[in-house]
Amino acid sequence: MSKHRVVVLKIIAGQLTVTAAACEYGLSRQYLHVLLARYRKEGLDGLEPHSRAPLTSPQTTTTRVRDRVIELRQQLTSNGLDAGPVTIAWHLREEGLRAPSTSTIRRILHTAGLVTPEPRKRPRSSYLRFEAARPNETWQSDFTHWPLADDTDVEILNWLDDHSRKLLSCTVHHPVTGDDVVTTFLTCIDTHGPPASTLTDNGRVYTARHGGGRNAFEYTLAALSIVQKNGSPNHPQTQGKIERFHQTLKRWLAARPRARTAAELQTQLDEFREHYNTRRPHRALDGRTPADTYAASPKAAPTGTPDTDRTHYRLRYDHVAADGKISFRRAGRMHHLGIGTTHRGKRVIILADEHSTTVISLNTGEIIATNTIDPSKSYWRNNEREPGRWPDSLS
Known part of the structure; x- marks a missing residue:
């Protein structure tokens, strides 16, 4: 029998006064009166220790939020969009709901069976990451292949700001040529200003250095005093951001009907660029969108010559x-x-x-x-x- 039951029964039986019971059992007189009140109201069961948890907790995830987390996961995934905890939390806040922590969202997804277990990955802390300190400090570019509805192979050329991940340009070509690289690059400059440097692979549309000369893109960079940087051959990690971006782009395209023409595909790419820049929070950007990150800091610019001033x-x-x-x-x-x-x-x-x-x-x-x-x-x-x-x- 618990100490609370013993002491209350002795007081009720007249064996001890409240003052004597307090001295003998080391309890305060006020607490003994609380126990006696519980006994009169609930009987002996009322003498068991009560939970100290608050009756309500503002931190508890509501059923509405929990259901919306699951709905967003399914909706975003079916649309080929990122559906991680950071993105889900961003959408909850956009809808005016109180977003739980990312760890809570992750638990909700696990409980609902919406997370596929994967082999343990290499920890992020083991990677040597580079990120430009300012917008327009470095633009990355690369192109990737995509089939139309009749299996015609086309190529998608992208320009990505390294600091903000903002997608500056996303255009379809058949195939990408050196002229396309120069034209899209200059269009980006007209809209966003010139970058201080570019980072690409060693494809012929970007450099002719291995042939001992320069191509149109290299002459364009020289004319504008923009530094050209190229990744090491057979080392795609140098352009890791745009390589991962291509995965995001293809996942989004795969969730939609295959475009029949290059013009239809370009319409899809324009829609994707708007969503990617303004409606997709990025984990590497502390949950901000690329467009917000790009606009938040002063832009870098080429240096050195009067022309670029x-x-x-x-x-x-x-x-x-x-x-x-x-x-x-x-x-x-x-x-x-x-x-x-x-x-x-x-x-x-x-x-x-x-x-x-x-x-x-x-x-x-x-x-x-x-x-x-x-x-x-x-x-x-x-x-x-x-x-x-x-x-x-x-x-």
Whole structure:
């Protein structure tokens, strides 16, 4: 029999007063009166120790939240989206619900049988991770293959900001060419500003260094004073972020009807890019989205040359026409840049600011023309040449 029962029964039987019982059993008089009150209300069972747990706990996961965790897991997984605890917690908060800890969400998923056990993985702490300190410090690029509905193989070219994981560009090609790399890169710069460096593999669309020369992309980087970095051959871990990104992209595409055309696939990629940047919290970003992370810090920029100190560039990749000119639209009006027929067919990059254009050959990296912007004229002559008729203009 418990001590509480013994002491109460002795008091009830008149064998001990409350004061004597308190001295003999080491209990306070106030506590003995509490025990006596419990006995009168509940009998001997009321003398057993009561739980000290609060009647309600604000930390307890409600049934509504628990059910929503399971629903989100199933919904996100079926859509080919990330469905880990961090992502589920983000969606709960977006819906105005109190999100439990990620460990609690993980337990809910395990209890519901929604987690497939996997072999023990190498601990994350064992990896040497690199992450750019600021947005635009490094852009990673790579492409991956994807089949259309008729099994036509196409390639998806991506540009990813290393610091924020923001997907800057995601475009479909058949196949990816060096011209595509330059064009998409310059489009990204027009939208987001130039990066300080790029990181790619050693594919021919990115570098011709192993052939002893430069390709169009390398000349573009040199013209803009952007540092080029390439991973070691046979070491894809260097581009680990974009390799993992490709897995995320393909999982999302696989959860949707196969696109019949490249245009349909591009529509899917545009939808994916918006979701990936704004609706997918990233575990490596402390649960923030890539878009929020990209906007949270000042951007890095190329350094070193006066050209890259200009406030804003419009960049364009083009070819010199057979008549030695390049068509250039500005403020809704078409103009023509004089280059020279000796440069006909050359691939060029055009750098335009508010006052002038600079045309750089992507075969040699040299400036072959500069043109003063004059909105009142349709033809802007090449300032690198003396005025007058040149022999090549007669051909």
